[in-house]
Amino acid sequence: MDLQNDIIVRGKSYEMPFSKGILARSLTAAGLKPSIAYRIAWDIYEMLKKENIKVIDKSDLRRRVYYYLISKNYDEVAKKYLLWRMVLGRRPIVILIGGASGVGTSTIAFEIASRLGIPSVIGTDSIREVMRKVISRELIPTLYESSYTAWKVLRENEDGNIYIKGFERHSEAVLTGVEGVIDRCLIEGQSVIMEGTHLIPTLLKDKYLENPNVVFIMLTIYDEKLHKMRFYARGRVSSRPTERYLKYFKIIRMINDYMVETAKKKGIPVVENIKISKTVDNCLNIITERLKTMVELEGLSEEDMLEEEA
Ligand SMILES: Nc1ncnc2c1ncn2[C@@H]1O[C@H](COP(=O)(O)OP(=O)(O)O)[C@@H](O)[C@H]1O
Ligand SMILES: O=C(O)[C@@H](COP(=O)(O)O)OP(=O)(O)O
CATH class of the missing domain: 3.40.50.300 (P-loop containing nucleotide triphosphate hydrolases)
Incomplete structure (x- = not known):
């Protein structure tokens, strides 16, 4: 692996090379089909490359993904993506x-x-x-x-x-x-x-x-x-x-x-x-609804979620 050419994603306590696979997986969890999720992950990677970004904070990446999804009219996916990133990064479930x-x-x-x-x-x-x-x-x-x-x-x-x-x-x-x-x-x-x-x-x-x-x-x-x-x-x-x-x-x-x-x-x-795929989708919908309640209970808005450190 050529780490020199990789984009580094920086979290609070660790760094890792940008992975299109990991990003695509977060997007499928938010409800995108795997093929579309992978294409979007690829687009974002290309966008960062074009801008010559070498290191990006996780929270910046999250913000970019969120706005990219909105720009492509995936508003619902964007909301779920944000919810999942925030919850899984910060709260035990x-x-x-x-x-x-x-x-x-x-x-x-x-x-x-x-x-x-x-x-x-x-x-x-x-x-x-x-x-x-x-x-x-x-x-x-x-x-x-x-x-x-x-x-x-x-x-x-x-x-x-x-x-x-x-x-x-x-x-x-x-x-x-x-x-x-x-x-x-x-x-x-x-x-x-x-x-x-x-x-x-x-x-x-x-x-x-x-x-x-x-x-x-x-x-x-x-x-x-x-x-x-x-x-x-x-x-x-x-x-x-x-x-x-x-x-x-x-x-x-x-x-x-x-x-x-x-x-x-x-x-x-x-x-x-x-059918496995339908069962998993139904379960993910149930879990997402619960997470929304959890976030509402904490009184967090979408803006707050974008601001939260990843
Ligand atoms: N939705 C599904 N469609 C087809 N086969 C399935 C599905 N869910 C589970 N299986 C298969 O049924 C069998 C039993 O499932 P398993 O997960 O071991 O059940 P459990 O853990 O509830 O005892 C396994 O061989 C598994 O691969
Ligand atoms: O007690 C039981 O019903 C099963 C549970 O396991 P799953 O079938 O749910 O995996 O275990 P067993 O004693 O047959 O090995």
Whole structure:
């Protein structure tokens, strides 16, 4: 790489060469098609070159991109771009993607992370592994099962739907770990995406649901056949045996319905995951709306966002 000829982008604490790819990604997150986003990133790069700019502050670059988008009549994209740059650069955001096994939480979480440039995605099944190391099987036997088999080790005196009770008991300890990670991220100012089946809206403490920096989205697949097909798809590319998920499919569907019901109860948006690109766009729209509220709560105008140091 010829650093001598590169344009340097200067942030508050670091410098890096101008990357058309990174800029294009920010523009797709703001709603542009990748091909157009890349063309605009290229145009901006050319513009800076023509002006013989060798070093540019991040906030200047942000301002230029914003006005360039406006000049091309992408007013809505410009607004979203500004919102995202400001929030991701300065405020931690925790995105929770819940949903029963197989509805696509990890796939969608990784897509959103790559669009937004959030470097950290944590699956709740990893947190479950950590909890298994610190809590014995004797103490919480349900933790050692899967979400859909936990009912097998319930104590006999549980009332109600045993499959859902098992799922709840299984998820409780995992949620304690999830809440610990959220606390840490908010304190440290780190953004993160957490995904998985253990994110039960009615069991997560209200203080997280009410936090403007935490955005919770529930994924679902309403069509049973489509949901079943996802386990065949996953079985082909991973070591997770399709037969196991098909054997417990009825219970997984029960968990799916329960997740949707509890999401609705808590006012959490439910998104159907049929086509990946559409699911991601829907999720990004939900997240953007939440960010607008967060910025409004802080009383920031567009002018303020342009002025904020990047
Ligand atoms: N919208 C989608 N269209 C087609 N396949 C999908 C979609 N979302 C996920 N998949 C596939 O379905 C399978 C299950 O998805 P995964 O993300 O592993 O689910 P989860 O993490 O919710 O258990 C994977 O093989 C994944 O690639
Ligand atoms: O408990 C469960 O439902 C799944 C969760 O993982 P995902 O299918 O959501 O990735 O884990 P399992 O015990 O089958 O490995």
